[in-house]
Amino acid sequence: MISIQGLRKVFKTKTNTITAVDRLDLDIQDGEIFGVIGYSGAGKSTFVRLLNRLEEPSEGSIKIDDKEITELNTNELRLARQEIGMIFQHFNLLWSRTIEDNIAFPLEIAGVPKAERDKRVEELIRLVGLAGRENAYPSQLSGGQKQRVGIARALANNPKVLLCDEATSALDPETTNSILDLLVDINQKLGLTIILITHEMHVIRKICNRVAVMENGKIVEQGDVLDVFLHPKETVTKKFVEQVMGNGEEDDLEQLLAEYDQGNIIRLHFVGESANQALISQLAKKYNVDLNILQGKITQTQRGAYGTLIVQLLGNTDEIDKAVQYITNKTSVEVEVIRNVK
Numbered sequence: 533m534i535s536i537q538g539l540r541k542v543f544k545t546k547t548n549t550i551t552a553v554d555r556l557d558l559d560i561q562d563g564e565i566f567g568v569i570g571y572s573g574a575g576k577s578t579f580v581r582l583l584n585r586l587e588e589p590s591e592g593s594i595k596i597d598d599k600e601i602t603e604l605n606t607n608e609l610r611l612a613r614q615e616i617g618m619i620f621q622h623f624n625l626l627w628s629r630t631i632e633d634n635i636a637f638p639l640e641i642a643g644v645p646k647a648e649r650d651k652r653v654e655e656l657i658r659l660v661g662l663a664g665r666e667n668a669y670p671s672q673l674s675g676g677q678k679q680r681v682g683i684a685r686a687l688a689n690n691p692k693v694l695l696c697d698e699a700t701s702a703l704d705p706e707t708t709n710s711i712l713d714l715l716v717d718i719n720q721k722l723g724l725t726i727i728l729i730t731h732e733m734h735v736i737r738k739i740c741n742r743v744a745v746m747e748n749g750k751i752v753e754q755g756d757v758l759d760v761f762l763h764p765k766e767t768v769t770k771k772f773v774e775q776v777m778g779n780g781e782e783d784d785l786e787q788l789l790a791e792y793d794q795g796n797i798i799r800l801h802f803v804g805e806s807a808n809q810a811l812i813s814q815l816a817k818k819y820n821v822d823l824n825i826l827q828g829k830i831t832q833t834q835r836g837a838y839g840t841l842i843v844q845l846l847g848n849t850d851e852i853d854k855a856v857q858y859i860t861n862k863t864s865v866e867v868e869v870i871r872n873v874k
């Protein structure tokens with residue numbers, strides 16, 4: 533759907549030359565939610581603005597749906613931009629227009645007749661959950677509602693791609709979640725390809741299929757979100773994963789073992805679908821063991837959950853062995869025995 537090769541953007545100021553995007557290659561599939569994460573100054577905003585030529589590339593190729601964006605003239609670019617919607621951190625709404633007039637604005641520019649425009653605006657208002665607020669002004673809306681207007685406006689001309697530049701960074705956690713849910717809903721209903729720029733790993737974890745990590749204008753790591761979470765390679769990626777999972781350091785294991793000095797202690801590793809099994813309750817029903825969860829963290833991604841639990845198993849050693857055998861042989865959860873009492 534989107535193929536980027538050797539993309540480069542150099543800013544020249546009076547005193548300085550900054551390479552904001554540095555020979556970047558990337559392929560994005562039709563219908564996926566692709567995340568780009570990086571710290572401030574990594575070049576994310578510049579990158580996403582190059583895709584619709586809000587910034588002119590210094591070098592490289594951007595193909596969207598087989599159209600070479602870098603070669604379009606002004607008129608062709610105006611038409612191509614109707615296929616690339618964009619939403620922004622600070623919404624960029626027109627403050628003197630009502631909600632419905634904000635959403636109608638790109639349709640007016642595209643020359644859509646009034647009756648058709650009104651019908652489309654009504655559809656969009658329903659799609660983003662703003663029914664009843666049509667005649668309000670942006671200043672009368674909450675941040676989440678303003679972003680819903682931004683989304684409706686971006687979708688007005690039925691784009692194939694939606695670019696999101698830190699679209700939830702100005703919102704509180706709860707509102708962020710509702711906007712992310714809306715993006716997933718739109719992605720599924722409309723089959724829209726979404727590129728999402730963020731500095732927050734939980735945004736990537738929650739809705740992206742794949743992720744690229746940017747540093748100094750380059751992509752330093754990319755892959756399926758679950759794989760990147762499980763095996764982050766670069767230091768910058770590890771730091772982002774820590775944002776969601778903590779630094780992976782458990783409480784002092786020695787202390788835990790001393791405090792819980794009875795029975796066996798195991799560490800369970802859940803990856804992807806394995807976390808959907810009701811493992812703990814199954815074990816308690818099948819075997820005569822008591823299970824005591826001592827520590828753990830499980831988190832959800834679009835491809836399933838992952839994380840670890842440290843569990844104490846109390847009871848007859850034969851029963852405990854059978855329970856551990858069951859997890860090892862019959863489930864996809866990995867078991868690591870930390871203390872084995874014979």
Ligand SMILES: Nc1ncnc2c1ncn2[C@@H]1O[C@H](COP(=O)(O)OP(=O)(O)OP(=O)(O)O)[C@@H](O)[C@H]1O
Pocket residue numbers: 543544545550551552570571572573574575576577578579
């Ligand atoms: N118009 C410009 N003129 C000169 N330098 C620029 C311009 N726009 C961006 N830069 C520089 O390019 C680099 C990348 O900036 P960019 O805004 O793309 O990063 P970012 O990852 O989006 O960070 P942030 O989230 O803080 O915006 C920075 O060093 C920035 O100062």
